[in-house]
Amino acid sequence: MSASPALKTSVLSPSAVRVVPTQAALGAEVRCDDVRTLSDAELALVHRAALDHLVILIRGQTLTDPELIDFGRHFGALDLAPYAKTGKEKARKHPEIVIVSNVMEDGQAIGVLRDAEVVWHSDNSYREQPLSFSALYSLEVPPAGGNTGFANMYLALETLPHELRSRIEGRTLKHDMTYNSAGDLREGFKPVSDVRDAPGPHHPIIRTHPDTGYDALYLGRRPNAYIDGLPVDESEALLEALWAHAVRPDFTWHHVWQAGDILMWDNRCVMHHRDPFDAGARRVMHRIQCAGDKPAKSAAGKIGHPRALSAPNS
Ligand SMILES: [Fe+2]
Numbered sequence: 001m002s003a004s005p006a007l008k009t010s011v012l013s014p015s016a017v018r019v020v021p022t023q024a025a026l027g028a029e030v031r032c033d034d035v036r037t038l039s040d041a042e043l044a045l046v047h048r049a050a051l052d053h054l055v056i057l058i059r060g061q062t063l064t065d066p067e068l069i070d071f072g073r074h075f076g077a078l079d080l081a082p083y084a085k086t087g088k089e090k091a092r093k094h095p096e097i098v099i100v101s102n103v104m105e106d107g108q109a110i111g112v113l114r115d116a117e118v119v120w121h122s123d124n125s126y127r128e129q130p131l132s133f134s135a136l137y138s139l140e141v142p143p144a145g146g147n148t149g150f151a152n153m154y155l156a157l158e159t160l161p162h163e164l165r166s167r168i169e170g171r172t173l174k175h176d177m178t179y180n181s182a183g184d185l186r187e188g189f190k191p192v193s194d195v196r197d198a199p200g201p202h203h204p205i206i207r208t209h210p211d212t213g214y215d216a217l218y219l220g221r222r223p224n225a226y227i228d229g230l231p232v233d234e235s236e237a238l239l240e241a242l243w244a245h246a247v248r249p250d251f252t253w254h255h256v257w258q259a260g261d262i263l264m265w266d267n268r269c270v271m272h273h274r275d276p277f278d279a280g281a282r283r284v285m286h287r288i289q290c291a292g293d294k295p296a297k298s299a300a301g302k303i304g305h306p307r308a309l310s311a312p313n314s
Contacts, residue, residue: 024253026150035071068097100136114182121221143281149274159308168206176192
């Protein structure tokens with residue numbers, strides 16, 4: 001990974017923390033020593049890098065679950081992920097940790113999301129107060145596949161054709177809570193036949209990031225989404241147009257995993273996606289997540305996030 005001409009590598013001295021932006025539309029590698037040794041001031045720089053670059057990668061870490069939890073607490077109060085309940089994963093020792101894995105033990109999955117493709121989404125958008133940051137720490141990775149992609153939602157909004165933007169100004173979107181991002185029906189929910197009846201919260205389609213002050217497109221996930229107040233066919237057509245724009249390849253960056261990676265992203269301005277991988281390969285990730293606010297649009301919301309302006313094709 002090397003710095004783009006527009007986004008020079010920053011040396012955030014006097015610490016050992018260096019931030020190296022990707023050449024894509026979002027993301028940066030944070031180069032540092034063992035995260036367990038970072039000072040509060042250095043961890044604040046890592047937090048700043050996550051706000052500035054939307055996704056950060058830290059390689060070569062060796063963490064126990066309590067150490068991963070300690071690291072996550074520097075980015076906000078940790079959330080306990082109420083809907084991550086699958087098989088043996090129910091027996092996880094730390095409620096702050098969600099195990100994301102296809103591995104089976106004693107006939108039960110040790111984690112969630114299997115080996116399937118995971119559709120583009122923003123974590124927990126189906127809750128009234130979705131997550132702010134999520135982070136995955138990789139313990140075992142498959143030899144191929146299972147890469148995680150990210151899309152810059154500041155950039156998606158800032159490049160949205162005027163005609164499309166005018167049709168979503170002031171509107172809200174219902175975020176379905178029936179299925180998870182791997183297409184599995186969540187415990188206690190029934191299949192949806194009419195998107196207007198799908199259970200879920202209503203969030204503004206354009207939201208203002210509470211920490212950066214910039215506006216971003218907020219789509220959550222495509223299945224069973226519904227733009228409140230529109231006829232269903234009109235909502236579907238508008239959502240198709242928005243999604244076709246939002247996940248354009250030039251708005252994205254894809255991470256190829258190594259064991260020991262920490263990858264942290266900001267759900268308030270990023271969507272993510274996972275490629276499928278070989279069911280015979282092992283993939284074990286431990287996830288932590290930070291509680292977020294109810295999404296809101298501020299009249300003072302800004303346009304022009306530095307990472308959107310510096311994207312290669314914007
Ligand atoms: Fe996710």
